[in-house]
Amino acid sequence: MPAEAIRGLLLNCGPYDLSIVDGPSGLLGWAAHTIGWSYLGKRDYLDDPLTSTLSLVDHVYPGFPPVYLSGGNGDPLTTGGKLYAQRLAEAGTQVDTLFVPDDYTDPTSSEKPPHEYQFDLRLDAAQTSLERTLAFLDAHTSGKA
Structure with missing residues (x-):
């Protein structure tokens, strides 16, 4: 498109900002885990280099x-x-x-x-x-x- x-x-x-995650057992931690798993296709995604792309506040550009x-x-x-x-x-x-x-x-x-x-x-x-x-x-x- x-x-x-x-x-x-x-x-x-x-x-938009996953730096607020409250640890793996908190509600936001659960949500971040679910988002990471959904987008990256694996449960153990924290070491995946693509994990850094999930927090949109860090990826803003003109256009x-x-x-x-x-x-x-x-x-x-x-x-x-x-x-x-x-x-x-x-x-x-x-x-x-x-x-x-x-x-x-x-x-x-x-x-x-x-x-x-x-x-x-x-x-x-x-x-x-x-x-x-x-x-x-x-x-x-x-x-x-």
């Missing part, structure tokens, strides 16, 4: 298409999302972000929006994310961008 065919990227709550990046304040992966957005912007990528403020509690659930909050459309934060996602898609697929 030619690079110009990709008009933009929608990224929600992803594991990325526009990116929409979102994360909830109750999601431990949001810190990596913010770093990824910063590095993309520093590389000249057009970045549209929606990171829920640290002190926000969703009035619908009385909780901080968790990992993948965007899919629970009962949440006000999810409704905002949906609106912003649709606006990003419209801007980058309708010839306006």
Whole structure:
């Protein structure tokens, strides 16, 4: 596929910075192990040279298409999302972000929006994310961008 065919990227709550892994027995460690195994095709992948390619924050370069990046304040992966957005912007990528403020509690659930909050459309934060996602898609697929 030619690079110009990709008009933009929608990224929600992803594991962009695997340096936050909390050891092999923690939740993030389990997730990192699963990701590594999935991408590299073997359970014992830590010594594989390709392991260093899994943390996307370390692999940013000019020429990325526009990116929409979102994360909830109750999601431990949001810190990596913010770093990824910063590095993309520093590389000249057009970045549209929606990171829920640290002190926000969703009035619908009385909780901080968790990992993948965007899919629970009962949440006000999810409704905002949906609106912003649709606006990003419209801007980058309708010839306006």
